[in-house]
Amino acid sequence: EQQVQQSPASLVLQEGENAELQCSFSIFTNQVQWFYQRPGGRLVSLLYNPSGTKQSGRLTSTTVIKERRSSLHISSSQITDSGTYLCAMNRGSALGRLHFGAGTQLIVIP
C-alpha cells in the first residue's frame, strides 16, 4: 500500500498562475517535508512543515495532522518552477526514515 498519496500526478500551468499540490497519508505522522526535483536531478528540501502553515518565498505549505494531509501552494508560478514536487512523511522517530509520494510533475509554460 502506498502510504503517501500525491495529487495531481501532473499539472500544466501558464506562467503567473498559482498551483495547489496535495499530499495525504495513510497513517499519522509528525513530520512532513516537501522536496523539489528537477528532471534527472537531486532532491532539494523546500519546506519542513510538521503542522500548521509555513511559508518560504512563493511557497506556502499547510499541514493538518489530524486529517493526515498536507498541501503546497505555489504562487505566481515561473517557468523555472517546472519539475517534480515530492511530499514525504516520517513514520518513526528517526529523522530521515522518510516515506515518499510518487510526486506531482509540474510544467509551467510561457
Place this chain on the structure above:
Amino acid sequence: DMKVTQMPRYLIKRMGENVLLECGQDMSHETMYWYRQDPGLGLQLIYISYDVDSNSEGDIPKGYRVSRKKREHFSLILDSAKTNQTSVYFCASSSPGANTGQLYFGEGSKLTVL
C-alpha cells in the same frame, strides 16, 4: 560548500556482476542514507547509517549491503546484481541537530542491469 557527491553517475552492468556505488559528504553529518527511485513509486529507503559501522536496514534492504568506515563516506554494494535493481540510487545525509529536518541529497547514480 555543503555537498553530497555520488560516484559513478551512470553505470551499466550485466546481471550477476557486482556493483559499488559510492557517496561522500563534506558536512560531517552523522547520518547517511541510500534511497532508490523508480517511476510511479517515489523514493524507497534501502539503508540508514547513523555513524561509522552503525547501519540499519530500511524498507527494501534485500539484495543490498552497505559499508561505512569513515563518517564522510557511505557505500552501497550489490552482490550479483539483478535486472530489477535497475534504478536511480540517491544518497543523502543529515545532521541530528537539524530540527528543521534538512536532508541533503546527491545527484543520483543511474544503474542499468542488463
